[in-house]
Amino acid sequence: MRIAVIGMGGVGGFFGGKLAYAFADSKENDVFFIARGDHLKAMQEQGLTVKSSEEKFVAYPTEAVQDPSEIGMVDFVLFCVKTYDLETAAQQIVPLLKRETLVLPLLNGVDHAERLRALLPQGKVLNGCCYIFSKIESPGVISQGGGVPRIVFGADKGVGLPEISQDQLDLLANLFREADISAKFVADAEVAVWSKYLLICSLGGITSFFQKPVGAVASNPEQRAMLLTTMEEVYAVAKAKGVQLDEAIVKKTMASVDTFAPESTTSMQRDFEKGSRTELEAFSGYIVRTGRGLGVPTPAHEKVYEQLKPLSK
Template sequence: MNNKKLCVVGLGGVGGYLGCMLAHHYDNIYFFARGERLASIKKNGLRLHSDAFGEFTTYPTMASNNAKEMGVMDYIILSVKNFSLEQVCAEISTMIDENTVIIPLLNGVNVSSNLRNLIGKVHVLDGLIYITSGASKDFSIHHTSPYGVVHIGYERQNQCGEIILLEVKKLLQGANITCIIENDIEAAIWTKYILNCAYNIVTAYYKATTGDLRKNEISMLQLKTLLAEACSVARSLKINIAGDLEDIHFKHILQNQSESATSSLNRDIISGRQNELETFSGQLLKLASSRCLKIPMTEFFYEELKKVNKF
């Protein structure tokens, strides 16, 4: 990283955590942000409250909403909501040249394919992250899980050199961010997506935490059905997910997840913010339809949540 530049685009719960960790360990980290969040970072830095790493404030080399001002980047971590991807790609285009490596950590499937269509033939990895974190009203970041694990790889149809994956892994691990290179990144992305298509939806419908769900037998049965429906879509698409993935996710929520945890979809709908309902239920329903599959529980929750969704 001595002569490399990295920009984190999107400084919410996930991007804020990664930005803080990277800026805490490296001197050449840039933040792309807007509005009040940008003003706060410029004035106060970005504060991390982490159950795993304690509390500290970081100051990037530059925080700006002007990509041209920051210049071309060697690495870009994209941590924005799916619905803003096209707009963000247009805004950061001057940061990207033929050598830039982009690491997208968005929810949903086919993200990297969409990115390649939007920005052309640059080095776009496939990625995901498991973490529990969020941004407070003062824009500080609260990391409430003992883990924050990034998974990276390339789609089967886009085999690029392993050297880029190794470089990114080294970069992240140099900032105490656990990074795993996946042999089958498509299966890894779908494994998380299936969890989101069930957990985000049920918590948003019931306005619930994990602890609330566990006390409601009906919601847990619905959760199990949603997991099974999402798995059925993945298997129809020949995604190599675990044969018992429904049970793995259900047991994790039932036994291991923090009782106070909830989903980003629940927080966004309660707050009246634009959200990723379409990324989860909407996209899953389209994929199911393309395979002539019926997923009635998913459809029920999708229609119900659209009634309270302002977007």
């Protein structure tokens, strides 16, 4: 199987690194990294180092490139860019695609699969999300911590997988298994994607709004109440869109926040602190726009969006 990973940050770097390491001596599987800048140069010269509390290894891909057209067509694309780079990255991977190529996006938003299906002329786009705390520690080095990383992938309700054979799905599941990646296929990936989004969209927005770590927000009654409201608004938008989330998901998600290390920060909060590009448009921006279109009030997210928009690149 020919595998390409685009977006070699914390997500793509970790899962792509696992794939390349597992299949380094394989005659059946080739793994290609698509990256740029110092990170690409470091991987080309010394491989990709992946570190966690459980393991440390160096992965050597079949090839690491900036231009995907150098790779040729592949069987599977793991699509792990930031939401604001989706359109550009979609154009880049067109030369990789044949009709049967599977594309699995692991992004932080909720509409990435739909957007990719509209942009790609060929290939079969799954939907999915991942649960992982990871980052680029330095060029060519990925660090991961905080639990066992896992992927959830599958179809979207109403979209189905009529053109994707069971053999393809089994092959993908086996690929993850052989690479020691925890991955689960689900019939309705939209639920999994929105369930994760309810947390990261709300917590990312609130920690960025107050510029405080998770513990400080969770222990402040007024800030905690605003976090709860933002979660309730995401739930309301999802329900209006017909996404069948667990009725207790807001309560469960708030409870999970209390298990985080008090000093934890969110990726969007760190992006604002560094003056980097942020995923505000995919988070509160999306909820505000979608809520308006569906007639669902989202005043808490509107407040977050209005304050952070002028600061967002």
